[in-house]
Amino acid sequence: MMALCLQMEWAPFFFVQAEEKMSSNNSLQSIFHKLKGTHEAEILQKMHELYSKIAEVQAEWYKKSGFTCPQGCGECCRNFEPDLLDCEALYMAAWLLENQDEVANQLIQGNFPFPDNKGCPFWNEEAEYHCSIYGGRPFICRFFGACASKSKEGDLVFKPCKFYPEEMLAAYNPLLSHKQYSQSEVKKIFGALPPVMSNIMEKAISLNPENQKSSMLRDILPSVLKHLKWISDLV
Ligand code: SF4
Numbered sequence: 001m002m003a004l005c006l007q008m009e010w011a012p013f014f015f016v017q018a019e020e021k022m023s024s025n026n027s028l029q030s031i032f033h034k035l036k037g038t039h040e041a042e043i044l045q046k047m048h049e050l051y052s053k054i055a056e057v058q059a060e061w062y063k064k065s066g067f068t069c070p071q072g073c074g075e076c077c078r079n080f081e082p083d084l085l086d087c088e089a090l091y092m093a094a095w096l097l098e099n100q101d102e103v104a105n106q107l108i109q110g111n112f113p114f115p116d117n118k119g120c121p122f123w124n125e126e127a128e129y130h131c132s133i134y135g136g137r138p139f140i141c142r143f144f145g146a147c148a149s150k151s152k153e154g155d156l157v158f159k160p161c162k163f164y165p166e167e168m169l170a171a172y173n174p175l176l177s178h179k180q181y182s183q184s185e186v187k188k189i190f191g192a193l194p195p196v197m198s199n200i201m202e203k204a205i206s207l208n209p210e211n212q213k214s215s216m217l218r219d220i221l222p223s224v225l226k227h228l229k230w231i232s233d234l235v
């Protein structure tokens with residue numbers, strides 16, 4: 001996962017408008033309640049806190065920088081299928097059970113909504129915001145376009161997504177390009193700092209240090225969903 005994260009660091013991401021539009025469809029309350037006291041509920045709660053932290057830092061970043069993806073872009077997902085840590089697959093499964101039970105039941109049989117996509121099987125070409133599981137999406141998709149990485153010296157560095165339109169970069173003063181910006185430049189130009197991907201991924205990996213490997217979404221999600229549904233039907 002980490003190798004992929006580093007590759008994808010500056011590629012992709014999403015738009016604030018989608019977050020606002022879909023936040024009302026982002027509840028896990030009833031499944032949290034059902035799973036209360038289980039190991040799964042504990043992991044889900046910690047994941048929820050990490051995802052909320054990303055959203056909180058990004059909200060400040062978007063507010064101060066105004067640096068948001070062009071509406072309807074979504075190029076980052078077109079040919080990209082995320083790989084997932086177990087904790088990300090668990091959160092995605094819980095979100096599906098809570099918010100899209102028909103899709104969840106189909107997925108348990110191995111049927112994805114958009115199976116012919118070269119990339120992510122949740123990417124909907126026709127929809128305005130493209131991602132059909134926005135509230136359950138994994139870390140990499142939450143970082144798309146609005147995160148920083150660390151330099152060898154440990155400082156934050158930021159590079160605008162390669163798909164970010166030149167004319168939008170040119171509207172900044174000083175004029176921006178697709179180069180990498182240092183922490184002090186980012187602070188000066190944007191007035192805020194985006195979240196640092198590696199800091200948050202370290203916390204995610206620490207949720208299950210014995211199993212740090214990740215698997216492609218299509219490979220891991222059906223079995224995790226099946227397992228979670230089984231537990232939530234039992235308790
Ligand atoms: S600008 Fe980049 S990060 Fe943003 S939606 Fe487009 S491809 Fe994704």
Ligand code: SF4
Nearest residue numbers: 077120122123131141
């Ligand atoms: S989960 Fe959503 S945001 Fe992530 S790659 Fe798939 S369609 Fe894109």
